[in-house]
Amino acid sequence: MTQPAEAAVATTAERAAMRRALELAAQVPARGPNPRVGCVLLGADGAVLAEGYHRGAGTPHAEVDALRRAAASHGAAAAHGATAVVTLEPCNHHGRTGPCADALLNAGVARVVHAQHDPNPVASGGAARLRAAGVDVLGGLLADEARALNATWTRSLELGRPVVTWKLAASLDGRAAAADGTSRWITGRAARQDVHRLRAGVDAVVVGTGTALADDPDLTVRHVPLTGPQPERVVVGLRDLPASSRLARAAAAGEPVTHLRTHDPHEVLETLGYREHRHVLLEGGPALAAAFWRAGLVDEVVAYVAPVLLGVGAPAVADLGIGTIADAARLDLLDVAVLQRDPADPTDTPTVRLTLRPRKER
Amino acid sequence: MTQPAEAAVATTAERAAMRRALELAAQVPARGPNPRVGCVLLGADGAVLAEGYHRGAGTPHAEVDALRRAAASHGAAAAHGATAVVTLEPCNHHGRTGPCADALLNAGVARVVHAQHDPNPVASGGAARLRAAGVDVLGGLLADEARALNATWTRSLELGRPVVTWKLAASLDGRAAAADGTSRWITGRAARQDVHRLRAGVDAVVVGTGTALADDPDLTVRHVPLTGPQPERVVVGLRDLPASSRLARAAAAGEPVTHLRTHDPHEVLETLGYREHRHVLLEGGPALAAAFWRAGLVDEVVAYVAPVLLGVGAPAVADLGIGTIADAARLDLLDVAVLQRDPADPTDTPTVRLTLRPRKER
Numbered sequence: 093m094t095q096p097a098e099a100a101v102a103t104t105a106e107r108a109a110m111r112r113a114l115e116l117a118a119q120v121p122a123r124g125p126n127p128r129v130g131c132v133l134l135g136a137d138g139a140v141l142a143e144g145y146h147r148g149a150g151t152p153h154a155e156v157d158a159l160r161r162a163a164a165s166h167g168a169a170a171a172h173g174a175t176a177v178v179t180l181e182p183c184n185h186h187g188r189t190g191p192c193a194d195a196l197l198n199a200g201v202a203r204v205v206h207a208q209h210d211p212n213p214v215a216s217g218g219a220a221r222l223r224a225a226g227v228d229v230l231g232g233l234l235a236d237e238a239r240a241l242n243a244t245w246t247r248s249l250e251l252g253r254p255v256v257t258w259k260l261a262a263s264l265d266g267r268a269a270a271a272d273g274t275s276r277w278i279t280g281r282a283a284r285q286d287v288h289r290l291r292a293g294v295d296a297v298v299v300g301t302g303t304a305l306a307d308d309p310d311l312t313v314r315h316v317p318l319t320g321p322q323p324e325r326v327v328v329g330l331r332d333l334p335a336s337s338r339l340a341r342a343a344a345a346g347e348p349v350t351h352l353r354t355h356d357p358h359e360v361l362e363t364l365g366y367r368e369h370r371h372v373l374l375e376g377g378p379a380l381a382a383a384f385w386r387a388g389l390v391d392e393v394v395a396y397v398a399p400v401l402l403g404v405g406a407p408a409v410a411d412l413g414i415g416t417i418a419d420a421a422r423l424d425l426l427d428v429a430v431l432q433r434d435p436a437d438p439t440d441t442p443t444v445r446l447t448l449r450p451r452k453e454r
Numbered sequence: 455m456t457q458p459a460e461a462a463v464a465t466t467a468e469r470a471a472m473r474r475a476l477e478l479a480a481q482v483p484a485r486g487p488n489p490r491v492g493c494v495l496l497g498a499d500g501a502v503l504a505e506g507y508h509r510g511a512g513t514p515h516a517e518v519d520a521l522r523r524a525a526a527s528h529g530a531a532a533a534h535g536a537t538a539v540v541t542l543e544p545c546n547h548h549g550r551t552g553p554c555a556d557a558l559l560n561a562g563v564a565r566v567v568h569a570q571h572d573p574n575p576v577a578s579g580g581a582a583r584l585r586a587a588g589v590d591v592l593g594g595l596l597a598d599e600a601r602a603l604n605a606t607w608t609r610s611l612e613l614g615r616p617v618v619t620w621k622l623a624a625s626l627d628g629r630a631a632a633a634d635g636t637s638r639w640i641t642g643r644a645a646r647q648d649v650h651r652l653r654a655g656v657d658a659v660v661v662g663t664g665t666a667l668a669d670d671p672d673l674t675v676r677h678v679p680l681t682g683p684q685p686e687r688v689v690v691g692l693r694d695l696p697a698s699s700r701l702a703r704a705a706a707a708g709e710p711v712t713h714l715r716t717h718d719p720h721e722v723l724e725t726l727g728y729r730e731h732r733h734v735l736l737e738g739g740p741a742l743a744a745a746f747w748r749a750g751l752v753d754e755v756v757a758y759v760a761p762v763l764l765g766v767g768a769p770a771v772a773d774l775g776i777g778t779i780a781d782a783a784r785l786d787l788l789d790v791a792v793l794q795r796d797p798a799d800p801t802d803t804p805t806v807r808l809t810l811r812p813r814k815e816r
Contacts, residue, residue, distance in 0.1 A: 262628065264624075264759070264785075265770060272778045276779065401747075402771075402783070408627060410765060412766075414632060414764055416634045417636035422762050423626075446806065448761050
């Protein structure tokens with residue numbers, strides 16, 4: 093579809109509005125089924141009519157939020173002939189809310205400037221629908237910034253499954269436990285706290301039955317701020333958990349705990365993806381993590397390495413199917429941080445946190 | 455011995471001269487049997503008469519160097535009534551050169567201000583000797599700075615043996631080789647180069663016969679600047695090396711290669727200490743390193759951890775005699791650095807270097 097030449101370039105006011113829309117979107121934590129989106133409505137004179145952003149599942153999308161505010165401030169016809177500047181291509185999807193493309197058309201918006209193109213196969217097509225209805229549409233303005241705002245969400249939609257982060261804790265010599273099986277604590281207090289931060293950023297926390305039986309973990313987010321519900325707690329494997337275990341008791345109390353009786357990582361992610369989980373934290377144990385790794389289903393590794401030597405003991409990483417050095421699993425190092433020890437506690441230790449991503453060649 | 459009140463405090467000129475003497479000392483790399491020492495001679499009026507520093511084994515000590523320069527510039531009686539400002543207590547030892555205490559007395563120096571007290575049991579006593587001869591002596595000025603200048607030398611003398619640095623290279627999961635034994639290369643190019651920098655700073659490089667037989671290493675310093683001779687190359691263990699091995703050929707060519715037919719780390723360090731080695735780099739293998747560790751003879755660990763997973767394969771660390779987590783060997787983390795990969799080489803990897811010191815509680 094041909095467009096008027098002036099539509100292909102954003103105005104200074106539109107660029108400024110897009111920066112503001114990115115700011116608005118960033119107010120909400122990045123988590124859950126939906127992306128973070130901001131919208132600024134500009135009048136024909138380039139002045140701001142209203143701002144809006146999406147506050148989470150079940151609440152109005154950013155465009156609708158902005159349209160409602162414009163109507164509340166300036167009357168029902170406020171958006172007539174206006175330009176909507178929005179960080180994501182308006183959706184064309186009947187989900188919990190109606191399509192934003194329709195809402196913009198109904199409000200009489202004349203032009204839409206959006207950043208990221210919608211990677212969601214069930215929601216995309218909004219730009220085409222708007223154009224077909226005669227709206228002037230410019231896409232891709234500050235698209236990288238907008239994509240970064242919803243990096244995990246975008247990746248999950250592109251992959252067609254939840255993004256998987258594998259959390260790994262080990263001694264400097266790669267052990268997860270000492271010779272007698274004791275493992276509390278190898279990493280330091282700050283590292284254990286940091287795991288709660290990781291959990292607070294995902295939709296589900298996954299462990300194998302081995303870890304659930306050995307450690308009787310709670311798997312909830314504690315000690316750090318949590319926006320929205322606790323991540324779903326998921327146990328993978330065929331064995332039963334005793335009714336007295338923390339996870340079984342939480343499930344009995346109606347908390348979101350799921351036992352998936354499978355060993356197939358694909359099946360696990362299919363189930364969790366169906367629940368619109370975009371980001372899953374794999375907390376162990378080594379056998380489960382190795383199964384995900386071998387299936388090519390690990391997208392990020394967060395390794396907590398303590399400056400501790402154990403010599404012998406259970407390895408933190410199981411057989412990954414690597415026989416020779418040429419097949420070693422090489423990762424890109426995204427970040428290295430030292431989580432300091434508590435100086436008041438002589439038994440505490442610092443921990444080095446490595447954030448890694450499997451190399452694309454895999 | 456009582457001293458005049460004014461002797462107990464350094465003058466402004468003396469403090470400035472000590473800072474200059476520290477600078478002079480720091481010009482020489484820290485390595486070898488002798489400490490780095492600088493000396494500034496001040497005339498009775500506080501003006502600088504001459505400067506000197508020690509350039510390494512077999513060359514004049516700093517005090518003698520400064521006295522000679524003073525005589526050359528200002529005549530034989532130049533140092534009469536002068537003040538010698540020196541970073542280390544003047545020695546009282548007939549080694550390769552005569553005692554500096556005698557040289558200062560013979561030159562007619564009236565006052566000596568020194569920084570660090572001499573920790574060397576066979577060389578100390580210089581201050582007492584000077585005082586007994588009527589020289590005004592002030593010790594301890596900027597002593598911490600002076601000690602830091604010769605930290606390893608000082609530590610070696612205090613321990614009564616060479617300081618031992620254990621170099622460890624491993625995958626993120628603590629492996630030194632893949633399942634089939636292949637191990638070249640786990641760490642990145644910058645890490646392998648960094649090992650040459652480590653070697654260039656020590657007096658001897660030590661490996662077990664297992665490593666010597668498996669890897670046929672050269673163990674020389676290459677690719678980095680080296681001041682002074684190559685470190686002595688030491689093989690520890692009972693097995694013979696084939697005459698065709700790199701180390702056997704180097705020994706046959708008269709290069710400093712030593713085979714110590716023992717498994718006892720104490721015996722190894724006794725031999726190397728007798729040769730006035732102050733700093734030894736333990737390069738492997740795991741069994742030798744574990745023997746040093748269990749004997750409490752590891753003073754520092756430099757761990758090169760590559761962002762690589764192997765899953766199975768030979769562990770980088772052997773049995774350290776640790777049975778339970780409460781006995782885990784905890785280390786203090788002195789430094790963490792990322793040695794970047796070569797962006798032009800897609801097979802290269804970054805490496806995280808951790809510099810660690812066993813906790814004192816051990």
